Amino acid sequence: MTDGNTSWDQGNISYRIVDVISLKTCDKAAFCERYLQPGIPCVIEDLVTEWPAFHKWDKDYLKQTCGGTRVFFHHETEGRTDFARPATQTTLSDFMVRIENGEPIRFFSPAHPVYDFVAGNPIFTDDVWPRTFAHLLPGGRFIGLDRLDARFWPWLPPFPPQLYVANAGSLSPGHYDEDLSHTFHCCFWGNKSVKLFADDPRSRNAMRYLSDIDLSQPLDSIHLKRHPELAGLSGWSAWLRPGQVLFIPSRMWHWFKYEELSLAYVVRARSFNSWRAYSEFARGPQGPPNTFPTHADLWRRVSWRERGLWGNLLVTFERPIILGTWVVMKALYLYFLESGRRRRVVSWLAERWGPSRVGRKTL
Numbered sequence: 001m002t003d004g005n006t007s008w009d010q011g012n013i014s015y016r017i018v019d020v021i022s023l024k025t026c027d028k029a030a031f032c033e034r035y036l037q038p039g040i041p042c043v044i045e046d047l048v049t050e051w052p053a054f055h056k057w058d059k060d061y062l063k064q065t066c067g068g069t070r071v072f073f074h075h076e077t078e079g080r081t082d083f084a085r086p087a088t089q090t091t092l093s094d095f096m097v098r099i100e101n102g103e104p105i106r107f108f109s110p111a112h113p114v115y116d117f118v119a120g121n122p123i124f125t126d127d128v129w130p131r132t133f134a135h136l137l138p139g140g141r142f143i144g145l146d147r148l149d150a151r152f153w154p155w156l157p158p159f160p161p162q163l164y165v166a167n168a169g170s171l172s173p174g175h176y177d178e179d180l181s182h183t184f185h186c187c188f189w190g191n192k193s194v195k196l197f198a199d200d201p202r203s204r205n206a207m208r209y210l211s212d213i214d215l216s217q218p219l220d221s222i223h224l225k226r227h228p229e230l231a232g233l234s235g236w237s238a239w240l241r242p243g244q245v246l247f248i249p250s251r252m253w254h255w256f257k258y259e260e261l262s263l264a265y266v267v268r269a270r271s272f273n274s275w276r277a278y279s280e281f282a283r284g285p286q287g288p289p290n291t292f293p294t295h296a297d298l299w300r301r302v303s304w305r306e307r308g309l310w311g312n313l314l315v316t317f318e319r320p321i322i323l324g325t326w327v328v329m330k331a332l333y334l335y336f337l338e339s340g341r342r343r344r345v346v347s348w349l350a351e352r353w354g355p356s357r358v359g360r361k362t363l
């Protein structure tokens with residue numbers, strides 16, 4: 001420990017303890033000023049403890065209310081999701097029994113109707129009050145949608161609400177959420193620990209390198225030899241208990257470790273209200289041209305009747321749809337890149353020859 005009990009060094013990385021706040025003493029203005037705008041994580045103590053889900057969603061209730069629902073789950077090897085093994089489909093009841101028996105499996109969803117039982121089951125919308133988060137978020141709409149409105153995913157963030165369930169020892173690889181949203185990670189069962197780092201282009205390579213490393217343990221010196229820039233990294237550390245919500249600001253890298261069998265309900269909020277920021281999302285790894293192929297594969301697993309109009313269109317015209325979307329996204333990107341370039345050229349000319357001459361030249 002270097003600073004009482006609020007920060008310490010762990011294998012050359014220094015961590016600050018995430019603030020634990022209460023909504024009784026932190027209103028929206030204070031939350032935005034202290035956490036959301038500067039991009040600082042915090043744990044919110046009294047946000048979901050009033051939700052019916054927090055009291056009702058034990059294993060028996062889930063088995064009783066939607067035990068027959070088909071779910072896909074992933075297999076894990078040494079705490080990591082084994083993507084070489086295809087996801088397995090079973091009932092929610094069977095998944096619950098397996099996970100209670102300590103099987104190394106995990107559930108998380110790619111926000112697709114074939115896979116995602118959360119959107120389709122009344123308890124996952126009736127027992128939760130995600131609108132509570134609207135009281136903490138800055139206002140503003142984008143094409144008429146508020147920040148929590150996930151109806152237009154995967155065209156527009158946020159990524160819809162999700163469940164994460166895994167057994168003790170499970171590790172989620174370090175990443176930041178590519179939909180660029182602010183994330184409210186609501187822990188309902190079991191303790192989790194998490195390490196967080198602000199995104200910084202200078203340390204992005206180091207973050208990617210660390211992605212599969214268990215940061216709950218001190219960093220082995222071999223990693224520091226390979227990447228000397230890892231020495232002196234500074235981040236945050238939190239221990240999340242049931243009933244607490246971790247606020248992860250947009251573009252914050254996070255490494256979760258399941259200290260116990262845990263279930264979390266995650267609500268995301270769009271972090272932007274502008275076309276410029278949209279174009280950044282759209283050409284990123286979770287932009288529509290990259291998400292559509294995964295969705296098309298999932299739609300192919302079900303009959304044409306279950307697919308609906310969009311699913312059938314995507315399966316039948318996958319390539320033209322992806323190409324068309326890619327062209328639109330590229331055009332948006334070039335428009336903003338060009339307007340950025342235009343501004344840079346104008347300010348360069350202004351510096352050289354003064355504003356009045358530049359004004360004559362560019363008008």
Ligand SMILES: O=C(O)CCC(=O)C(=O)O
Pocket residue numbers: 164171172177183185254256264266
């Ligand atoms: O809990 C997990 O396994 C990962 C959660 C996560 O990445 C998130 O909430 O964005």
Ligand SMILES: [Fe+2]
Pocket residue numbers: 175176177254
């Ligand atoms: Fe995440």
